[in-house]
Structure formats: structure tokens, C-alpha cells
Amino acid sequence: xxxxxxxxxxxxxxxxxxxxxxxxxxxxxxxxxxxxxxxxxxxxxxxxxxxxxxxxxxxxxxxxxxxxxxxxxxxxxxxxxxxxxxxxxxxxxxxxxxxxxxxxxxxxxxxxxxxxxxxxxxxxxxxxxxxxxxxxxxxxxxxxxxxxxxxxxxxxxxxxxxxxxxxxxxxxxxxxxxxxxxxxxxxxxxxxxxxxxxxxxxxxxxxxxxxxxxxxxxxxxxxxxxxxxxxxxxxxxxxxxxxxxxxxxxxxxxxxxxxxxxxxxxxxxxxxxxxxxxxxxxxxxxxxxxxxxxxxxxxxxxxxxxxxxxxxxxxxxxxxxxxxxxxxxxxxxxxxxxxxxxxxxxxxxxxxxxxxxxxxxxxxxxxxxxxxxxxxxxxxxxxxxxxxxxxxxxxxxx
Numbered sequence: 134x135x136x137x138x139x140x141x142x143x144x145x146x147x148x149x150x151x152x153x154x155x156x157x158x159x160x161x162x163x164x165x166x167x168x169x170x171x172x173x174x175x176x177x178x179x180x181x182x183x184x185x186x187x188x189x190x191x192x193x194x195x196x197x198x199x200x201x202x203x204x205x206x207x208x209x210x211x212x213x214x215x216x217x218x219x220x221x222x223x224x225x226x227x228x229x230x231x232x233x234x235x236x237x238x239x240x241x242x243x244x245x246x247x248x249x250x251x252x253x254x255x256x257x258x259x260x261x262x263x264x265x266x267x268x269x270x271x272x273x274x275x276x277x278x279x280x281x282x283x284x285x286x287x288x289x290x291x292x293x294x295x296x297x298x299x300x301x302x303x304x305x306x307x308x309x310x311x312x313x314x315x316x317x318x319x320x321x322x323x324x325x326x327x328x329x330x331x332x333x334x335x336x337x338x339x340x341x342x343x344x345x346x347x348x349x350x351x352x353x354x355x356x357x358x359x360x361x362x363x364x365x366x367x368x369x370x371x372x373x374x375x376x377x378x379x380x381x382x383x384x385x386x387x388x389x390x391x392x393x394x395x396x397x398x399x400x401x402x403x404x405x406x407x408x409x410x411x412x413x414x415x416x417x418x419x420x421x422x423x424x425x426x427x428x429x430x431x432x433x434x435x436x437x438x439x440x441x442x443x444x445x446x447x448x449x450x451x452x453x454x455x456x457x458x459x460x461x462x463x464x465x466x467x468x469x470x471x472x473x474x475x476x477x478x479x480x481x482x483x484x485x486x487x488x489x490x491x492x493x494x495x496x497x498x499x500x501x502x503x504x505x506x507x508x509x510x511x512x513x514x515x516x517x518x519x520x521x522x523x524x525x526x527x528x529x530x531x
Contacts, residue, residue: 135159136419137222137271139208139260140230141201142186143168144369144376145276145352145411149228151359151366152412153419154199161202161222162190163215163231168369171238171376177511180370180385180503181355192365209256212263219267226419227264229275231256232325236280237462237516238375239322246321253325254332261336272343272422273333274415279350279404279435279473281327283317284465290472294330294346294431319465320518333429343425345418349411349434350404350473353380354492355499357409368408370499372507374514380405380444382512384493387454388500389507396514397461399442400468404435407486417481432477436485447488452497464518 136153140146141162154160164186172178184192190201202222206214208231219227232253233239239249257275264271282291292314299309313334316327329346336342360366371377372385383393406414414434424430448454461467475483486492 134225134419135161135222137161137163137218137224137227138230139163139228139256140232142166142189143230143234144371145408146228146230147189148357148360148368148408149230149412149415150201151193152357153228153416154193154201155197155359156416158419161204161218161224162186163204163206163208163218165205165207167207175373175375175511177373177508178506180372180500180506181367182503182506183367183369184365188365192363196362196366197359208259209252212259215259216263216266219263219269219271223269224271226272226274226422227260228415228419229257229260229273231260232276233322235376236320236322237514239325240320240518241375241516249321250325253322254328257329257332261332261342264342265336265340270343272345272419272425274345274418275329275333275347276415277329277346277348278323278326279348279433280319280323281316281330281348282314284319284401284403284469284471285317286466286470287472290474291433292474293433293477294348294429319463330429337427337429341427343422345422345425345430345432347414347418347432347434349414350406350436350438351378351380352408352411353378353384353405353488354408354496355381356495357412370503373511375516379403379441381496383444383448383454384496385500385504385507386512387448387452388497389504389509391509391512392455392457393445393448394512394514395442395445395456395458396463397458397465398467399440399445399458401441401465402438402469402471403441404433404438404471404473405488406434406436407492410434410436410483410485414478414483417478417483421481430477433473433475434478435473435475437487438471438473439488448493451493462514462517
């Protein structure tokens, strides 16, 4: 299959592009290297050393004998380039990673909120509009987030995108219909993913665009079978307070002897998935695209759910890491329960990796190997959801 990977230089996009190429698919990456420029903006770097995108692609050709194609432009702002790429390449599937992915980054200030909405909503709408204008039947596979469901305790296991609801009509008869699960975004980033869902529903119904929306949990781990094949292929390892995901941050902190930063009570239950399963899930979605019609297919891309403090206590037992409980910069419940259904991907063959499988040790070794690249000053989370929480944190720091 011909597969277009938008945002193919990122934490999820790069290993996905390699995985799809290694599976025999023809892959074209589109990127504008914005994630690299954000590192410069924030004064931080990936814990793992990342070579340039052309060097990455050349390294993959050398070790695999397969060629990744590359085009450089901004999906959110260069509609004509996107349309021309679709018309020329005519992909069987488009994988959409071309969105700003960090909740803390989206909440830094008004400018970052505006950028996140502008980039994410425009990128998604440009892709949908261009698929219609190019008259393509490509399946769109979008990386969404479990955060669209919100992080409050739910009375039911979170379904895969939809609820069946019943209500009386004006004549007293009971009407039953399917509706999107009510969203409760916890950041501007999560808000854009909620808006994406409405765009998908409209274009699927109005224009017949085939969409699979993957609501992914928090990703942990760094390497995949493909990125391990050469040091130049190594994936990103973000540890900073804006882009570092919670478990990867803990692993790096444990590796350098820095107290694990648990915000609030640590009672927040989150959904998790290993990066190796991320790439498998995207491939499963693509290769089952003939199952997708005018109803947007929503799949929860989750392996397990755990409390943040349980993660910290796990590492405390394994490596003797100290735990520091800090004010929570987010506006969220101190405690929540979370249970998630992920039947669709399991039916397609996903057998997810769990943390107890031993891969924590591998990620810890990577963290230790590159610990000298860590800037300790970038570890704290400094993006506060509102002024009240910022003031509370400042009082504690004094």
C-alpha cells in the first residue's frame, strides 16, 4: 500500500513510518520539523541524540534496503502543497500525526493556546478538505487521545467512541440513536482533539471520507524493533515538563537519582500503551481499512490503566527511587477511576505489552546511557492551568 505519514519525524510518527516501511508498504513522510524547533524554543533536547531527518532516512535505506520518501511543508498552512502531494502520490492511507501533541505546551500561555488550536484544527481540516478535492478514497488514520473522554470517574467502562442513548420524542415514543461519547477535554490540546471528532463526523457523513480515530493512552518506552537497528534511527526520549510523558519522565528521573515528580495526590488514573504497540495499532488500522465506511471507526488504543502514584511506587521498589509529591499544575480531580474498553484492536490481533513484561528495564538503560544529556532545570512542569494553581506552587517553592 502507499501510505502518507503526516508528522513523520515525531515521537510516534518516526517509528510508525519505519514500521510500515518494514512491513512492505511504500511510505512518504511529510514534516516541517516544527517539533525540532520547539526544542530550540524551550531550550531543551531529546535525551537521546537525534540526527537530521535526511540522515535518518538515509540510515534506514542502508540498514533495510527500503526507501522512505520525504516532502517538507506545513500541513496546517500550505494547503496547496498538501493537495498536490495527495494528487501526485495518491495514497491508500493517510496517517495524521501532524498536530501539536502536548497538553502542558498548549497551556503555557495565550500564545501557545492559540498556536495549538490554529495548528491542530487547521491541519485536520486541511487534510479532510484536500482528500475531498483530490477525489481520493484514502482511509484517514488519526492519532487521537483518551483525553477526549475526560479524566473524571466514569460509571461505565469507557466505550470506543460511541454511546447508545434513548429519549422520548415529542409524541412520547422512545427514540434510540448512537452519539459520540460526551467529551470533557482537560486542556486546549485535548480540546482540539475533541474538535477533530466533529470534523471527522461531518466529512464522513457529508463526503464519505473513511476515518479511523485512534484514542491513544499515554505512550511509554522509546525504541521499537526498527529504531533499534542503527543508532541513527533512535527515537525521541522527551523528559521535560512540557513534552515528557509521565512514565518516561519517571524513568529518566530514576536513572539520574532525581526524585520522581508526582503532582497532587498521584491518584490520577491514566491509560498507557508502549510505543511498540502504538506502531502496531496504526498498521492494524491501515490494513483493516476495508472495514471502514461512513461511520467513523473509533478505537481505544490502550494496554492498561494505572494510577500515577502506583507507577512511582513501582519504580521506588524496583530501583529505590525517591518520590516527591508536588502541587498539581493541572485543573483536575485529585482521584479518579478509569476502565477502558479496547475490543476492536484486540479483535484485529493486538496482544498489548504490559509494564510487567520487563521493558521498563530497557527504557531505564536508555535513560542511564544518555543521562549526561539531561538538563535538570527542564524537569519541573511550569505550565499551570490557571493562576490559582500557579500561586499555590509559588508558595510551596518559597
